[in-house]
Amino acid sequence: MGGNAEKTKFSIRVDTDLVELADTYIRSSTVKNRTELIENALRFYLGFLTAQKAEDYLLQSLSSVMTGTVQDSENRLARMDFKIAVELSKLSQVIAYSHDIDEDALKRLHLKCLEEVRRINGAIDFESAYKYQKRET
Template identity: 35%
Template sequence: MGKEKKIRIPLWIYPSTEEKLQKNYEADNCKSPSEFIEKAILFYCGYLSSEEYKQYLPNVVVSTMQGSLDAFEDRMATLLFKIAVELCMLLHVTAATNEIDTDTLSRLRGLCVEEVKRLRGAVRLEDAVKFQNGDE
């Protein structure tokens, strides 16, 4: 449209519409009523096109959201992997410094599963220390 040459067309409008045109074209940062009318026509054509593509737009939104969710999933997977590595290191250090028999370890696992369920994953070191010291 930048290199296109403008053409003159006849335009018949009601006086009340012309009043609205005069009142609003400067508010839209248009240099002339003619520019305002052209912008209005282009806007309305875009609106009509979007009506034709109502099925297309939801697919674009879903595709965009899926891309964002995929990136989020990758980031979370990376963070969970790093946490798992740190936890594995902690478990090996704990196992190396404490002599725990298989039966005690099995009972502790059951106890921990129940505790995590009860606390909905909000386990705190302070609570474990209290339990181990017999305060609970």
């Protein structure tokens, strides 16, 4: 990259307007000639392309990692939801077996629970349910 580096001579065709713009820049900058300007421009552009490839690779890698993490979380939550559903089903069966509740009362309870879960956004609070059943609230 210094003055003693091996150089290869080649010719290129460039728009005349672009050459004039380059010459104007050369006259008003520290670049000595067209060769130096083209070398600098080529180094800069190749560095840009290399960085762009690295950025694309990093974005793809990050996307893969994020997808895997989200999938693992979804699987963990699904397994946990399944276990909770099994426990809730067992509890419901025991309560249904041990209590004689008529169908109308069960429908009213369902509607009350549906409204309550919507109101509290699913954050069930046993103490509040206990106080409600004991008519403390």
